[in-house]
Amino acid sequence: MKLAILVALLSLPAFAQEDGGIQGAVEVSAADAPLVEVVDTVVVNADAPVADAGETIILRAGEPAPVDGLLLPTAIAIAEAKRHQREAVENASLRGSITPVAWWAIVTVGVLAAGAGVGLGYGLAKLPPPK
Amino acid sequence: MEKLLAALHLDDPASLKRALTTILGAVTLLGINPLLAKWNIPPIDDANLAMVAGLLATFILQSGANSVTAKLAAAKAAGDAAADKVKTIEDAKKVFDEVKP
Numbered sequence: 001m002k003l004a005i006l007v008a009l010l011s012l013p014a015f016a017q018e019d020g021g022i023q024g025a026v027e028v029s030a031a032d033a034p035l036v037e038v039v040d041t042v043v044v045n046a047d048a049p050v051a052d053a054g055e056t057i058i059l060r061a062g063e064p065a066p067v068d069g070l071l072l073p074t075a076i077a078i079a080e081a082k083r084h085q086r087e088a089v090e091n092a093s094l095r096g097s098i099t100p101v102a103w104w105a106i107v108t109v110g111v112l113a114a115g116a117g118v119g120l121g122y123g124l125a126k127l128p129p130p131k
Numbered sequence: 132m133e134k135l136l137a138a139l140h141l142d143d144p145a146s147l148k149r150a151l152t153t154i155l156g157a158v159t160l161l162g163i164n165p166l167l168a169k170w171n172i173p174p175i176d177d178a179n180l181a182m183v184a185g186l187l188a189t190f191i192l193q194s195g196a197n198s199v200t201a202k203l204a205a206a207k208a209a210g211d212a213a214a215d216k217v218k219t220i221e222d223a224k225k226v227f228d229e230v231k232p
Contacts (some may be wrong), residue, residue: 074220081223084230086210093206103138 145198149191156187 133142140146158184164174218222 046180077223081217081226082214086214089213117150
């Protein structure tokens with residue numbers, strides 16, 4: 001199998017390593033492991049196609065990668081988890097501020113029905129008395 | 132009834148205030164001239180009614196904007212607090228487990 005390591009987040013200076021190891025998220029195939037240098041404790045991202053989410057793996061030089069998938073070094077995994085958590089809580093908080101469409105429909109129908117009733121009553125009251 | 136009020140956010144005092152202002156304003160603006168006519172008092176000019184309606188609308192919009200700002204700030208604070216709790220790789224794993232499709 002062809003060697004293929006995709007370094008997706010190499011531009012993040014905060015995670016630069018002195019020993020020249022792989023930084024950031026790496027998409028790695030089990031067969032491509034010989035290219036993997038010592039990186040870090042990594043956690044498999046939830047979007048990984050094969051690996052179990054949350055699995056912690058330590059890669060060392062020359063060791064085969066234990067799974068196919070997207071691997072995240074610890075610092076990035078924590079940052080990603082923070083982002084996920086922040087978005088989830090913010091969305092949940094804001095979702096509670098939105099009135100469901102069903103309630104708007106009920107209120108709209110109620111207002112229209114009340115308006116029709118008042119209009120009908122007014123019209124009937126204004127009718128000339130039968131001769 | 133409580134569920135309906137909660138769904139329409141009328142359990143929120145700021146929202147209830149806007150709703151009451153809207154209803155009372157509409158009733159007043161629509162009913163004031165017929166009432167004055169009934170008492171043989173000259174009606175209020177349309178321009179004056181429009182000015183009052185504009186003031187009410189301004190108040191309601193401003194109050195709504197304040198509420199939105201407060202809710203966004205509260206959501207951001209809640210999100211930041213939740214994110215701050217993720218400190219270790221174990222915490223991160225739990226989060227990934229929760230968002231796993």
